[in-house]
Amino acid sequence: MQLHHYTDSAALNHDFARQLVSILTDAIANRGQAYLVVSGGRTPTALFNTLSQAELAWDKVTVLLADERFVPVDSADSNERLVKTHLLQANASAANFISLYAGAATAEQAIAAISARLKALPAFDAVILGMGEDGHTASLFPCSRELTAGLAADASAVLAVNPTSAPHQRISLSLPRLLNSRQIFLHLVGPGKLEVLNKAQATNDVASMPIRAIIQQPDVDVAVMYAAN
Template sequence: MDLSDRYTLVRHGDADGWIEAIAAEMAQILNHDITTYGRARMLLSGGTTPAPVYQALAELEVQWDRVEVSLVDERWLSPQDRDSNARLVRESFLSRAEGAHFDPLVRVGKPLPECVYTANLQAQHSQAPCLGVLGMGNDGHTASLFPGSKDLARALESTLPYAALDATGCPGANQWPLRITLTPHGLRQCRQRLLLLRGKQKLEVLKQALESNNAQLYPILNAINIEGAKLRIHWCD
């Protein structure tokens, strides 16, 4: 299957240009929804790759008190834990974007199933996300959809926005196998999706994924082959 009509690959000459262009695009998407609906909602990924983009975004002209933020996925950790996606988003973005509202996926003191239930309830009663920001691991995972996970098929087939996933034995999950992750159904609800990639290795993994056309082996394909707007891939070395 030729998926070239399902994504746009934008190559940037340097890291500064990559950061600036992505932040500007995100601000434009948010401002469109604020103008159209009065509010905007976006879903962010963790990791070191997008952090400078979030910092740059927070400096742009957006009515942050009209923006709701949640996560694409989260490790089963306290939102205060230094390795949580919530903490990265809080430190790189929320601390600078004064007034933005944040909905974490992990609720302190609540068991994992209840946190997933609450995340789905929140998603179903919130404004549809205008934007989902994704990353990709060297194993081809996106969000916390890890190849080889015993829960992967269930998550891919879910009709809910979020699912719990146990990635025990998956190298890409490192020491945090328990996750809450956006499902393809949840991805589909994001009107625009951006994939942020750095380095030649990530570009090679993406090429392998496209050639394989195997969404279980390369879950990143689930962000490409769903209906809706094309996935916009921003890459620089």
């Protein structure tokens, strides 16, 4: 894991977008397609706005989320809605998007349809993750009974999660599916997040802080993109 400390979010977003464009461009040159996994929440919206303006063969880029709340895509709580509003605009409107939502009574009942969409995907080129104050990432929550299954080496690509400390059922990519990537980024803003990261580095109990399963694994490069404000 490497920590990249920026003076502010504007500097972070500028350099982060540049790095992502380079990674995606290389992927397109090497295999004709690129695969980008993003996260929801407030932190990445400015990055998405910047990235959407980038000159890139966006029609050869596939975007999907690391996790999603099990809510309709027109809900204010939908990560898909956020991505379509802030990232899949301007030049990036030509990108392909794979939804982690499917109409069903429960998240568990939607898994089969969502799994089918992800079945043929190769390794990702870049995964952008966030981190909660409790050390969760994607929707791998320490409070959820599904955590062990989501962290297992033989986990399916996607799973339903029922957090007790956050609203809504969730759909989340599993740890092995997230780690099947050429590069992982952890996008953090604010001194509180740096404190959580330092705590996560201190010990290796992944059950109490699932982010440890990302930052302490040896196989995939993890770049922490951090700004205090």
